[in-house]
Amino acid sequence: MFGIHKVQLVLATTPYGHYKNLSSTEMPWPVNLHDLSHFASVTTNSVLVMGFRTYLATPKPILNTLNRQYFVISNSDLVPRFNQIKNINQLNEKLFFPKTLSIIGGKKLWLETADLADVVYHTIINNPYVDECNESVIPIDKLFKNKKLMFSTKPYGKNCEINTWVR
Numbered sequence: 001m002f003g004i005h006k007v008q009l010v011l012a013t014t015p016y017g018h019y020k021n022l023s024s025t026e027m028p029w030p031v032n033l034h035d036l037s038h039f040a041s042v043t044t045n046s047v048l049v050m051g052f053r054t055y056l057a058t059p060k061p062i063l064n065t066l067n068r069q070y071f072v073i074s075n076s077d078l079v080p081r082f083n084q085i086k087n088i089n090q091l092n093e094k095l096f097f098p099k100t101l102s103i104i105g106g107k108k109l110w111l112e113t114a115d116l117a118d119v120v121y122h123t124i125i126n127n128p129y130v131d132e133c134n135e136s137v138i139p140i141d142k143l144f145k146n147k148k149l150m151f152s153t154k155p156y157g158k159n160c161e162i163n164t165w166v167r
């Protein structure tokens, strides 16, 4: 696509693929500073792309920091007009220089862009959160179908594992 030179998916889940809390916009695990710092590092200088509920759940000050810009796929009037797109192809009209796209959620967007993605950064949070409802689970294997696991780091004492899958 014009204006895009790399697509990366960035997500965190439990080992079973739980990625969200059904009763609030909080993550289904205590704040994990190592994952937050990894998120900041891999998304620096990139264009964040997200769905409407991810936008609502994200603290707004972080969206324009670290030389990032952001776009939200949504029909809602609550999203600033400049940052709103109706589908991912509309980015062609918004980006004039080659950029890395960071797809930061939610489920529909990750699944739709998985084949297109060059890299998937998947943090596994070792939290025993269990929820019988499929709505909060993403079938993580579908994200890695055409990828190879290139790096896996398990920082001691950080309660998480970060896997980098590359096409």
Ligand SMILES: NC(=O)c1ccc[n+]([C@@H]2O[C@H](COP(=O)([O-])OP(=O)(O)OC[C@H]3O[C@@H](n4cnc5c(N)ncnc54)[C@H](OP(=O)(O)O)[C@@H]3O)[C@@H](O)[C@H]2O)c1
Pocket: 010, 011, 012, 013, 018, 019, 020, 021, 024, 025, 026, 027, 050, 051, 052, 053, 054, 055, 057, 073, 074, 075, 076, 086, 087, 104, 105, 106, 107, 108, 109, 112
């Ligand atoms: N674990 C993680 O790494 C992580 C990351 C991000 C978010 N989260 C959590 O996940 C939750 C949000 O994710 P979610 O899956 O529920 O919702 P979401 O994808 O963020 O938002 C869904 C809404 O976004 C729009 N949308 C999304 N994808 C679209 C597409 N491909 N085409 C057209 N419209 C699209 C639609 O909005 P309209 O109805 O306005 O058109 C849709 O109703 C939050 O609770 C957040 O805390 C977790």
